[in-house]
Amino acid sequence: MFEIETGPDGEILLSGRLDATQVEKAREVLLALDESRTVDFSKLEYIASAGLGVLLATQKMLGSKGCSIRLVNLNNHIRDVLHFSGFDQIFEIG
């Protein structure tokens, strides 16, 4: 189960497990962004490489507009996966 919704301050809230079967849900929301946002991972347990691809596509899309997403509250496994991917150099991670 994976959910993506917008929080009260405009932050994007992810929850559950973002595997390849759920990635279109994330793509629909993230690739529709047109300004910088914070993406809160506090309730996200798992991300597959398909999910990493959506994050990368979102950052590239927003980067072309001078905007970006900031990733916060990652668990240790997801933090490791992002580090091994070099995403800590192309995303602000809080």
Next chain:
Amino acid sequence: MEMRLRREMSALSSLLTMSEEFCRLNGLTGPNRETIDFVLEELFTNAVKYGSGDPGEILIVLDRRQSELHLSVTDFDADRFDPREFPEVEVGEPLDARHPGGLGIHLLRKLADRIEYEHHDRTSRITIYKRLE
């Protein structure tokens, strides 16, 4: 634990359900479970994306031997693809130059302690060895 799945993306849910059950039976949570899911999902989706295209079967075998996991994925109709020989992904490149392709195999190699590969008569088997955290 073992399971045979059709080589099609719709079978991924069954694979992840199998992984969840394996983790439950073995008391595996947190990073151990996430690593198992990541490895299985990556190997299975690669088999579907780059496999023969025919509706064949993929054999998944999950085994815990004391403090080590053995995870194997066997495709019975596949070209040779040894993940150990896959080119390194340049993870230090700037955003403009980054592409998602190859990231899954790159991460698989980072997460595994050891990878074995066999290919004969179009049967391709990748086995991942991972010590429990």
